[in-house]
Amino acid sequence: MTVDKGKFITVEGGEGAGKSSNLAFIRDLLEQSGVEVVFTREPGGTALGEEIRDLLLGHKHTGMAKDTELMLMFAARAEHLARIILPALNAGKWVLCDRFTDASYAYQGGGRGIEMARIRALEEWVQQGLKPDLTLLLDLPIETGLDRAGQRSEPDRFEVEQHAFFERVRSAYLDIARRDSQRVRVIDAAVPLAQVQAQIRLLMDRFVQVQRHG
Template sequence: MSESQPQRGLFVTIEGGEGVGKSTNIATIEAWLIEQGIAHCLTREPGGTALGEKIRGLLLTVEQEPVTEHAELLLVFAARAQHLRQVVEPALARGEWVICDRFTDATYAYQGAGRGLSVDFIRELEQSIQGDLRPDCTLLLDAPAAVGMSRAGERAELDRFEREQMAFFERVRDCYLARAAAEPQRFQIIDTARPLAQVTPDVCAALDRLKQATC
């Protein structure tokens, strides 16, 4: 008799604009997973694979040649196709929780709302590359764009996206909140404009609820 297949893992994405504290809160999530004894995979988009990280460099680095909006979108999905095949899908099949720093919601927010590209076109690419795969849960780390960009401005050097105008980041945030309102069963919004000591318990509580819902 063959051994039973492991239960499929959970796909959890962490979304939000610039300066909302994704790195800090992902560290909190990792600590929680370790404490709970949950096998997991931490990854990010764009990136997560050798090819994906090269594409990430192309997307974030300020170059003399401007990157067109459609080139940017297609690079994002090229990295995603590689990432899903090599990292995300195998980890889920092994029964691991996959914690991904940004996913397709970011594409709708940044390339769709931010750049003004067709939502229908993004949806076509999403279906073609992902099939039926969607996150089981999305934690939206939310703060006003002005707060996030003030934090981002404290970094040593801004990347190509961080150099956009405030109106760009306002559109990004509005898109995220609209998507969360449209899918309340998937999204959990965490107010990260507050001190970290107030944010951390909310992140852990969201993870507790997710674990209980899957038991």
């Protein structure tokens, strides 16, 4: 049995939160429940968006102005919505996205210090009221996340930021979760992966059931 209307699910979290492995887990859960899933990411998701991602995450433009960074994020998002997200939702598919606008509030708002009202104006212009139906926020202490991230690959332009930057990012994410607790569900990502995924499974099972039966 499948649902008639597409749903938009996003996964957020700071460095080393385990988004990659948990996104794959969520995708598998949805597909096993009979949902057609479009998996994508931000910044990116489209050919143009991936080129913008390279500009944003690479080290070629390390002195990028924070306003430039923010507007590039939303330029990639506008293309993403037009080419991938909205067509999929309109076709009744479920979209699973690695980060979305909450990340702009957390990284460019919290991390860079851009006024939230300016980000909100871009959100309203680009998204025309569209918000995710469900957001899972993978939360863990900054030290734990940075230690995990340091064991992976070469750090990107964001991952080389100072500890205080990531504390501001985490604080902004948790503020979003407090203000929008119906949409944003906080997952304790500091525990072993099996326990993280047990939390996710419980939330996802409930969400799918609600969508099917109201």
